[in-house]
Amino acid sequence: MAADHLSLIFGALADPTRRAILARLADGETTVNELASPFDMTLPAISKHLKVLERAGLISRGRDAQWRPCRLEGGALREASDWVGRYRRFWESSYDELEALIEAGAPATGAEAPAADAPAPTETITP
Amino acid sequence: MAADHLSLIFGALADPTRRAILARLADGETTVNELASPFDMTLPAISKHLKVLERAGLISRGRDAQWRPCRLEGGALREASDWVGRYRRFWESSYDELEALIEAGAPATGAEAPAADAPAPTETITP
């Protein structure tokens, strides 16, 4: 997977186990063992998932004696949300109205020409 | 990568080339060759990226003679947005206020106990 932050975030989210871990952490900070318990998977596997989540900035880990409590970090999720949000107009309203226009034989209007630079200002086109 | 839809979507977004393709498609439907032109990459590589995006439902492809015009599909992005949106409270407002509360020595209140089932109702815990 690419090394840029957004790719790390989306890559981390592209796994049901990791998303379930985040879901659990939404109920509050907890330990690695408790996070692991619902899964049919060894502890090292969970540990790896946590590392992926941490590298993406989706969680952070503290220390409490021999426990390493994990907590959800909203910042990275916000980055993901912000990126996706730039495309909001592609699923909001538009659908019915635009569909109708197209059905009616309207030509490709400026309507679907979006905020030009909106998506991916930091998106290096050839990294 | 896991086979569930959300994983396909996030997995597809976890690549700067594919995100740049989506950004380009936000400016309107276009052909594969035009999509490929900004990249220092062969056509087959782009073709693969498009297949990943299509499998995730992020784009659709039509036919116009020998061209296969691609268009952005908002639905999948909406799914991603909806999923991430369930965690909104983790980056909205809360930050300063909650941080302040914690600093002030407030115990773990119900405040950060979230809408219980909010995240991942379809998230199978052990697939």
Next chain:
DNA sequence: TGGTTAATTAGCTGATCGGTAAACTATCGC
């Protein structure tokens, strides 16, 4: 001191990913 519990690291495997080159398919225009 020694044992237990919590978690990570190391090393291995098989599967998937991102890219390539080469060959193939399909459609257009002459």
Next chain:
DNA sequence: GCGATAGTTTACCGATCAGCTAATTAACCA
């Protein structure tokens, strides 16, 4: 029909991923 244009498919390669077992680190408890 023929050549050019647009795009996909088919191997193939090295790198990364997700999981495992076994060993290791770190802190507690008695």
